[in-house]
Amino acid sequence: MGRLYNVSQRLQVSPDFSDQLYQLTTSLVDVFNYIQANQDKVGATSGHRRLLQANPNDPVFAQALRGFIKSGLTSPTLAGALGDLTPIYNDVDTIVDLVVDLFYSLREVASRANEIANTQTNFHPREVPKPEPPQPDIIEGLDNTSIKVTVRANIPLVVGEADDPLVATPTPSSSSGTRRLLQQITVPLPAGFTPQPPSSLPAVAIPVVWHILRYRNADGSYGPPGVNDACAMIQRMMLIGNYRLTPSKIQLWLKECRNDPNNPGYQYLTLPSRDSWLNCATGDYFYNKCGDLIRPSCGSADYPRSINFYIVGEQPPTDYVGYAFVPGATDDCFYGHVMLSWTTVSTSGVNNRANFESGVSGLVHEVMHHLGMDHTFSDGACSDADAASGVMDTPPTNNPVWSQGWAQKAYLSCLNSWNKILVSDWDGANREASRRVGIPITDQNTQFDSCPGLSGPDEIANYITYTYDICLLAMGHLTSGQIQAMHQITANTNPTLYAWAQYYATPAGLPPGVTPVPTPSPSGNSCPAAKTDRGCTCSTKWNFLGKDYFGCQTVPGNGNGGPWCQVDKAAGDCVRARNGWWDYCTPVSCPGGPSSAPSPSPSPKPAPTPSPSNAPASCGAGAVTKNGLTCTAADWKLKSSPTTYKGCANPNNDPKGTWCVLAKGQLSPAGAAWDYCQDGCNTAAPPSTCDTVKGPFPCKQECQRGISISGQPAGCVCADLYSISFDGYGTSYSNQRGCTIFSETGSGMCVVQCTNNKRANGKAYACSCA
Ligand SMILES: [Zn+2]
Incomplete structure (x- = not known):
């Protein structure tokens, strides 16, 4: 899989990589469809070997493959793909190189396809059907009729209420629906509470x-x-x-x-x-x-x-x-x-x-x-x-x-x-x-x-x-x-759960400490210039398909994603309107204003505790983190090292600054049990975690930016995260960051990431702190 890693790095070498991902990947799909359809044409001179058996190290075959792909890319069939790929990778030869390497990488993946497919299939199997209780498919109707009602076992209808003339026929009458619901509840409801029928979607x-x-x-x-x-x-x-x-x-x-x-x-x-x-x-x-x-x-x-x-x-x-x-x-x-x-x-x-x-x-x-x-x-x-x-x-x-x-x-x-x-x-x-x-x-x-x-x-x-x-x-x-x-x-099927859940949804029924789901709040909701989800100002009045709308509104027939508006470009605050002219928004009601949409009464999520702007943030045990969470009061350490820390620290030289293990039970918005500390905690140099002579190894060096790489790979820096292995020692290390001293080398070494230097990118070089 080393080749795949290398190719993925090269794919991402373009600064526009993520912006162009869709064009890039769909173009490559076209290229590979072409390869598949025309593979007989490769390597004809070397004996009709099929692509899937060819040895990638055979220079004759590699040459033939390159020629084949290049002729395809420059043919009318792939003109669209080439058009999409060229702005990202500059010239056709670079693209040919990339496709060849990608081909061999994917072939390696394909050789493990069964393994991968099994993993995916097994990941989420079909649900087990419920072992069928002895439940008839046919339910008898009333005694005095000959009607038989066929229902599926998993959607039982409510039957058997003597005073109900509409047995087994859903009724739109809400009072009747409520009565049925009430009669089947096994845990009595609080006095005075009456549940609504399901048809009203309570x-x-x-x-x-x-x-x-x-x-x-x-x-x-x-x-x-x-x-x-x-x-x-x-x-x-x-x-x-x-x-x-x-x-x-x-x-x-x-x-x-x-x-x-x-x-x-x-x-x-x-x-x-x-x-x-x-x-x-x-x-x-x-x-x-x-x-x-x-x-x-x-x-x-x-x-x-x-x-x-x-x-x-x-x-x-x-x-x-x-x-x-x-x-x-x-x-x-x-x-x-x-x-x-x-x-x-x-x-x-x-x-x-x-x-x-x-x-x-x-x-x-x-x-x-x-x-x-x-x-x-x-x-x-x-x-x-x-x-x-x-x-x-x-x-x-x-x-x-x-x-x-x-x-x-x-x-x-x-x-x-x-x-x-x-x-x-x-x-x-x-x-x-x-x-x-x-x-x-x-x-x-x-x-x-x-x-x-x-x-x-x-x-x-x-x-x-x-x-x-x-x-x-x-x-x-x-x-x-x-x-x-x-x-x-x-x-x-579960009238007790349904009725009680309605009770719990009322203000009286909500148990202490339970809060309803907060509405993620669009930033800067103001009236009358409501901001859209992407921070644009809604036009006060706009026209869509011949009708006038005001501010943020639901448009009948065009409201799948909720209320929206035409953005007001003159406001100058709109960088990314959808299709250049509209965006979703949350309506606000303005006193006397033209917008009649009711306010959804958003409950903004509590802002993270701000740090006092002039005083340095507290960085010790119990410090407040960037996301308003709390560092653990206890000492903490990395799994790999005996050194312990209190509050904010940077034992791994994280370029984003100091961090801490969170207090028990807290999780960052990304779901991690740690969080970055506030910027005020980044002024001091992080403590050394190892002695460059005595170790323990691998020992990360202190330098963040002053790294010099030897071997003249221009435009390269030590990668933020890499794996490295030493063949002569049979050792390998994953999750390494920056310039690191390994016991195998006794000096700084890192895998580099490079801009515009394909030759060096992804290789290991000696490094030192300048
Ligand atoms: Zn399922």
Whole structure:
């Protein structure tokens, strides 16, 4: 894989790399399609060897390959690709070099394709169908009729109310719907509270009880690493998940997080060994492997008012993100629990931005199953798979996004949306998710259609299909049909949870300490010149398709992404309007102003505690960090070094400055257990972590900018992060930064990154602090 690393560095050598990623990757797809279609033409003189068998070190063949690719690039077939690539890589020979190296790298990857495909397939398997309780498909109608009503077992209708003339027929009458709901509630509601029928889509706040399974290590400590912070990790995941669920008016709140192994009632949380813990979720579903600990524990955990989540196992060897029953049962908590792997929950796993919030995607997906949603895709047939759940507004698809021939382009278009439309703005992603209802325009790409001829292209970002996390981040959504069906099915299958969740959603019902999901606040909302999501000023009055609009407004028929406006370019504050003229915004009501849109009453998130501007920031134990969090009061150290620190320090010469381990239970917005310190803490030189003669090695040198590289590689500096290995010693070191003294060399050495110096880029050179 060394070659792939090298190629990736060269790809990124262009300063425009991320801006041009979409053009670059789609052009390369065209180039490789050309290679595939014409591969017979390569190396004809050297005996018709096929590309896939050719030895990359054979100079004759390499020459032939270069010639072949160059003639392709300069042919009319690839004129478009060459046009896109040339502004990035200057000349055709550079592009040929790049394509050749990329070809060999990808061939190496391809040789491991089965391994990679297995990993992906296993990553999120199909949910287990709920073991069918003995439940007839045919429900008898009233005694005095001969009507038989056929229903699917997983959407039971409410039947059997003697005084109801409309048995088994949904009624639009809300009083009747409420009466049915009330009659099935097993935990009496607070006096004076009457729930609404699901057809009115009431706000619901569902309590969740988490059971964090852990294991005992041989030395008496507990695993998995980080398990003591699990409840904070869960809160992070639920907060972001709630943004995605906001359009459904369904929210989750943390009723209980069971993570205390010393609580006498929680003996079931601790498994005797790491092996037994892994084994509980490996080879088969958790409830089959270790189901005996579920029923007693879920029964005592506020069932059926709450959803019970169990956290256990790690990927690999666990080969699933989690599972849920569709829908979660109300009569037996064993069939009503949800399981997620520790990898999904852990901020060192995929509950973080580095993995495009994959943990959040898993949570939302399984919650939707629990509330009755089937996958939007069918298995190998263009049928309407989720019609059985009552969802009629998702297009039929044939298999999930991952399985499609266009999956790669779908991934790239999601990445493009994230980079270009959301401008990689995490707060903006939450804001968009919290108001996106229905299939957004960006997810109606006719290139991505597994069932041509049937209504609509495939959704690549429905929360309940199998797709890439970047797609859910960029354009994840629920449809109106899904929202209505989740309310309806939950009211039918779990009326206790549904009614109580309505109570919890009222101001009186909200338990102390639980706050509703904050609206990510657009910066600088002012009246009347409301700012859009990208900081532009809305035009006071604007015209769209012959109608006048005022400020930030919802436009009927063009409101998939929420309210928007034409930006006022004359205000001079708009750098990036969408398509140059419009942007999403949050409406504000102005006293006497023309905007009639109601204020969504955003509750701005608390600003990080500012540091006093004139006094130096406190940098010791308990110091406030850049994100307004708190450094741990305890001493801390790096795993690899015995040196301990108090408060802010820079033991790894992080060029972004000092940082600290956070107080227990706190996590940075990126999900890390550490955070950078305030700028005032960066004035002093970081303490030395090693002696350049005595070690310990590898010993990072102090210099940040005054590095000189020997061997005259012009335009190069020591890379920020690299791996290095010493063949003669059989040693290798990963995660190295800057100029470092290795015991193998006894002097400074680093891998360099270079601008406009392909020859030196990615190679190791001697270095010293000037
Ligand atoms: Zn699923």
